Amino acid sequence: NEMYAKDISRKVRSTKKLLAQEGKFANSRAPYGYRKSKEDKHKLIIDENVSRIVEYIFEKYLEGNTGRAIADNLNRKKVPTPNNYYYQSMNKPNPYIRDKNQWSSGTIINIIKNPVYYGAIANCKRKVKSFKNKDIVYLPKEQWVVVENMHQPIITKEQWETAQKINVNNKHEGLKRRCNGEMNIFSGLLKCADCGANMIFNTKHYKSYTKEYYRCSTYMNKGKTACTHHSIDYNIVYQAVMDDIRKYAVLSEKDEDKLIDMLLEIQADFQSKNISKYEENIRKTKNRIREIEGLIQSSFEEKISGNISDMIFRCVSEKYEKEYEEQRKKLSYLETEYESCRSAKNDISGWLKKVKLCCETNNLTRELLVSLIDHIDISEAHEENGEKSFDISITYTFGQQNAEGKTYALMA
Numbered sequence: 150n151e152m153y154a155k156d157i158s159r160k161v162r163s164t165k166k167l168l169a170q171e172g173k174f175a176n177s178r179a180p181y182g183y184r185k186s187k188e189d190k191h192k193l194i195i196d197e198n199v200s201r202i203v204e205y206i207f208e209k210y211l212e213g214n215t216g217r218a219i220a221d222n223l224n225r226k227k228v229p230t231p232n233n234y235y236y237q238s239m240n241k242p243n244p245y246i247r248d249k250n251q252w253s254s255g256t257i258i259n260i261i262k263n264p265v266y267y268g269a270i271a272n273c274k275r276k277v278k279s280f281k282n283k284d285i286v287y288l289p290k291e292q293w294v295v296v297e298n299m300h301q302p303i304i305t306k307e308q309w310e311t312a313q314k315i316n317v318n319n320k321h322e323g324l325k326r327r328c329n330g331e332m333n334i335f336s337g338l339l340k341c342a343d344c345g346a347n348m349i350f351n352t353k354h355y356k357s358y359t360k361e362y363y364r365c366s367t368y369m370n371k372g373k374t375a376c377t378h379h380s381i382d383y384n385i386v387y388q389a390v391m392d393d394i395r396k397y398a399v400l401s402e403k404d405e406d407k408l409i410d411m412l413l414e415i416q417a418d419f420q421s422k423n424i425s426k427y428e429e430n431i432r433k434t435k436n437r438i439r440e441i442e443g444l445i446q447s448s449f450e451e452k453i454s455g456n457i458s459d460m461i462f463r464c465v466s467e468k469y470e471k472e473y474e475e476q477r478k479k480l481s482y483l484e485t486e487y488e489s490c491r492s493a494k495n496d497i498s499g500w501l502k503k504v505k506l507c508c509e510t511n512n513l514t515r516e517l518l519v520s521l522i523d524h525i526d527i528s529e530a531h532e533e534n535g536e537k538s539f540d541i542s543i544t545y546t547f548g549q550q551n552a553e554g555k556t557y558a559l560m561a
């Protein structure tokens with residue numbers, strides 16, 4: 150009987166996997182914003198009743214609002230939650246009492262993370278452990294099966310990708326608001342030039358004014374033996390970034406073709422460096438996997454010849470198997486990253502368009518920043534003749550550092 154159950158369980162799983170590889174929608178319920186086509190239940194069509202809410206969520210998120218803030222807003226507007234909406238449209242009571250009519254930060258982030266909204270189907274995001282143990286395990290992103298262009302998108306792929314970057318950056322410290330209620334738009338982008346850790350936003354209130362600044366998180370958490378404070382004012386960072394972006398706009402006004410050629414060259418160079426980094430890493434991981442295979446094999450032989458006890462063998466092989474699993478996962482992650490790095494074509498003219506937008510509006514937004522800039526390294530302040538300056542080194546998404554290619558020093 151167990152054999153039978155095991156077999157059925159395996160069949161259901163492999164059918165799901167097959168549907169997933171073809172990019173077919175294999176879940177019983179359509180994701181919020183879509184419904185299943187009546188003609189083909191594996192096909193999704195836009196649900197016009199609520200697709201506007203999905204657009205709104207992405208729009209607000211790209212502007213720099215947190216999941217929490219967006220959820221609060223939807224709750225205030227009394228928008229039914231995805232669960233509530235689903236059961237309402239089925240004319241059934243919502244069994245998730247806890248969820249009654251409350252959006253949570255988690256609901257929003259799940260929507261943000263779902264590639265379904267740019268037209269892709271990601272299946273096999275989780276699996277049941279086994280036919281006996283029905284616990285659900287969530288698989289890492291690298292193991293998802295994603296197939297693009299499966300149905301009409303609600304947002305663009307570019308918007309989705311920017312939202313993922315924002316999500317990663319927000320994880321470092323959430324998104325603290327500034328004193329005036331505006332977004333702290335650099336969250337997750339600023340790194341300490343000396344220890345590589347994230348810089349964290351802080352405020353300090355004085356009698357006549359409030360200081361808004363970033364400082365090294367290593368220094369904050371482990372004190373001055375680990376790193377120095379690297380404290381830098383919010384406005385100084387803002388101005389330095391704006392100035393540097395403006396330089397690109399000026400260069401492009403002078404001779405756009407020349408600038409694009411230069412940027413393409415830099416990008417190719419950056420890409421080839423990254424590719425060799427991945428190749429090196431993949432080679433090392435493969436070697437380690439072969440090593441572990443050898444170790445497992447020889448401990449097995451030791452057991453057979455009676456040199457080690459069963460118990461020792463079990464301990465040893467368990468340890469190796471665990472590392473083996475980890476290394477395999479690492480390898481598959483590296484290989485996907487390597488592939489996407491090789492196929493990445495950063496859209497340079499799109500990038501320049503955004504640069505110009507920053508300058509025209511004289512405004513940096515979270516969305517523009519995250520899609521223009523990979524990270525910004527902040528040095529400790531230098532002091533000379535009583536004047537303070539910092540090195541602010543901006544790495545743009547295609548690999549170029551500051552316009553004019555040199556480190557930017559700033560007087561404060």
Ligand SMILES: [Zn+2]
Pocket residue numbers: 341342343344345346365366367368376377379
């Ligand atoms: Zn540091």
